[in-house]
Ligand SMILES: [Zn+2]
Ligand SMILES: [Zn+2]
């Protein structure tokens with residue numbers, strides 16, 4: 406778990422609920438929905454925060470840069486722990502639903518181009534790539 410240690414450094418200013426949710430997210434490397442986190446916390450203890458608290462905690466963790474939210478287009482946001490202030494994108498298989506984490510943002514260079522061409526200052530972006538993973542592709546052919 407060494408790769409996630411840096412996210413433990415600056416946790417001051419987090420509410421108790423946010424810390425609990427961050428701990429739960431750090432236990433998994435998968436994209437996890439608020440419902441799933443809530444369910445997992447309920448399994449672990451009686452004093453688990455309610456779903457509203459989980460949503461609020463996720464919002465504040467995203468705002469502080471500890472967690473990124475990912476929209477896979479199915480109406481339910483997924484969350485995962487990232488290095489503070491960093492983010493990445495995913496290759497999402499439409500057949501098996503697996504998502505591969507890309508190791509970096511691919512479009513920072515593109516943002517620079519957009520800025521110089523259109524004078525547009527980008528504050529954020531959403532990019533997930535949908536297709537067929539190599540396993541599903543092999544299974545078909
Ligand atoms: Zn697949
Ligand atoms: Zn990811």
Ligand SMILES: [Zn+2]
Pocket residue numbers: 492493494510511512513530532
């Ligand atoms: Zn990006």
